[in-house]
Amino acid sequence: MNIALLGYGRMGQTIEQIALKRGHKIVLKVDKDDKDYDITKADVAIDFSIPTVAFNNISNCLNHNVPVISGTTGWLEDYHKAVALCKEKKSAFIYASNYSLGVNIFFELNKTLAKMMSNLKQYNVSMEEIHHTKKLDAPSGTAISLANDIISNHESFDNWKLDETGESIIPITAKRIEDVPGTHTVTYESEVDTVSIEHIAHNRQGFALGAVIAAEWIIGKTGVFTMSDVLNIG
Numbered sequence: 001m002n003i004a005l006l007g008y009g010r011m012g013q014t015i016e017q018i019a020l021k022r023g024h025k026i027v028l029k030v031d032k033d034d035k036d037y038d039i040t041k042a043d044v045a046i047d048f049s050i051p052t053v054a055f056n057n058i059s060n061c062l063n064h065n066v067p068v069i070s071g072t073t074g075w076l077e078d079y080h081k082a083v084a085l086c087k088e089k090k091s092a093f094i095y096a097s098n099y100s101l102g103v104n105i106f107f108e109l110n111k112t113l114a115k116m117m118s119n120l121k122q123y124n125v126s127m128e129e130i131h132h133t134k135k136l137d138a139p140s141g142t143a144i145s146l147a148n149d150i151i152s153n154h155e156s157f158d159n160w161k162l163d164e165t166g167e168s169i170i171p172i173t174a175k176r177i178e179d180v181p182g183t184h185t186v187t188y189e190s191e192v193d194t195v196s197i198e199h200i201a202h203n204r205q206g207f208a209l210g211a212v213i214a215a216e217w218i219i220g221k222t223g224v225f226t227m228s229d230v231l232n233i234g
Contacts (some may be wrong), residue, residue, distance in 0.1 A: 001024045001025070001026075001030075001043050001044060001215070001216065002025050002027040002041065002042050002043045002044075003019055003024050003025065003026050003027065003029060003042060003043070003044055003045070003046060003206045003215060004026075004028035004029075004030065004039055004041070004044070004045040004046070004061075004066070004171075005028065005029045005030065005031065005045075005048075006028060006030045006045055006046065006047040006048070006049050006057040006061075006068075006198065007030065007031075007047060007048040007049030007050070007057075007072065008029045008030065008031050009050040009215065011046070011071070011204055011208060012046075012048050012203060012205065013207065014030070014204045014207075014208040015046055015048065015208040015211055015212060016029075017208075018050040018205070018209050019209045019212050019215075022212060024212070027042055027105075028039050028041060028042055028182050029225050030049075030057070032049055032050050032053055035065050038068050039060055039061055039064050040066065041066050042066055042221060043046040043066075043067075043219060044066065044067045044068070044069065044215045044218060045057070045066050045067070045068045045069070045202060046068075046069045046071075046154035046212070046215055047068055047069065047071065047072055047212050048070075048071045048072055048211070049072050050074075050136060051072060051073070051074030051075040051136060051137065052075075054070060054072035054074075054075040055078040055081065055082065057070075057072075057081065058070055058082050058093065059081075059085060060081070060096075060226070061091070061189065061226075062085045062086050062091045062093060063085070063089060064091050064100075065089060065090070065091050066091070066092060067092035067093070067215075067218045067219065067221070068091075068092075068093055068094075069099075069211055069214045069215050069218065070082075070093070070094065070095045070096075071096060071098075071099055071207065071211055073094075073097055073099075073137050073140065073141030073142075073217045074136060074137035074141070074188040075145075076095075076141075076150075082095070083224050086224050087223075087224070090222050091222065092175070092218050092221050092222055092223060092224075092225070093167065093223075093224050093225070094214050094218060094224075094225045094226065094227070094230070095147040095226075096210075096214070096227045097141030097142045097144065097206050097207075098138070098141065098142040098145070098182075098207065098210075099208075099210030099211040099213075099214060099227060100182075100199075100201060100206040100207050100210050101206060101209070101210050101213075102186070102199060102201075102206060103142060103201075104205075104210070104227045104228070104231055104233065106146075106148070106184070106197070106199040106234055107145065107232070109197055109228075110146050110149055110150065110197065111150075111152075111153050112154075113186070113188070113195070113197060114149065114150040114153035114154040114155045115154070116204065117120050117188055117195075118153065118154045118155050118156065119152060121156065122190040122191070122192075123190045123195070124188070124189055124190070125150060125154070125157065125170055125186065125187065125188050125189075126170070126171050126172075126173070126187050126189070127139075127143055127146060127147060127160075127170060127171070127172045127173070127176075127184070127185065127187070128172070128173045128174075128183075128184075128185045128187075129132050129143040129173070129174050129175070129183065129184050129185075130140065130170065130174075130175045130177055130180050130182070130183040131174075131175075131176060131177075131180055131181075131182050131183075131184070132174075132176065132177070132178065132179055132180050132181065133177065133178050133194065134186055135176060137163055138162065138174040138176070139172045139174045140143070140174070140182070140184070140229060142182065142184055143172050143174070143184060144160070146184060146186060147160035147170045148160075150170055151170070152184070156168060157169070159194055160172055162174060164227075166220075179187050179204055180201075181201040181204055181207075182200075182201065182202065183198065183199070183200045184198065184199050185198040186195070186198075187207055210227065214222065214230045217229075217230045218230075
């Protein structure tokens with residue numbers, strides 16, 4: 001499989017290592033300042049770029065009917081445009097806030113716990129996410145996905161806020177600490193006890209492996225998909 005890497009930072013380099021080990025070929029490496037590149041030499045593209053260029057990268061792939069896997073967060077105001085373009089061009093597209101296999105299991109646990117807690121009004125929910133100091137957006141895309149899944153499955157909450165509390169609001173705390181790949185904690189607290197679930201990433205390998213697996217899966221498919229489709233969960 002010929003892969004284009006759109007974004008060649010630490011994640012792009014880790015994806016390259018895993019893709020090569022799995023027998024794939026990297027035919028294109030695009031840095032954040034590269035605007036003119038030939039995406040057609042690739043069978044699939046993996047985008048871990050930056051928010052300001054992600055939509056352009058994705059659009060370029062879809063316009064040339066190259067399936068694209070995107071893990072860039074912070075650009076989702078244009079997500080609906082990417083979905084519409086994918087359908088128009090009959091191409092293939094996956095966006096995930098997190099490609100880690102463990103995190104996607106964590107997503108399902110979070111939904112289940114939210115459903116269980118929905119009728120237990122004595123519990124207040126809060127979230128914390130910790131990432132490395134080079135992460136540009138806050139809260140993380142993963143934290144936003146977790147919060148939105150709670151909102152969809154718990155009748156007491158309809159919004160999330162960064163560093164804010166209030167009725168029906170899920171408060172999210174975002175911390176930036178040197179060399180932390182990613183930690184996400186969801187906590188339900190009452191006067192008598194605390195129930196908490198947590199995912200701790202030890203390195204970037206899990207994110208990169210999941211992205212490569214998604215790229216392998218999407219070849220030959222048409223449509224807009226999620227990691228739940230790739231892993232057949234949810």
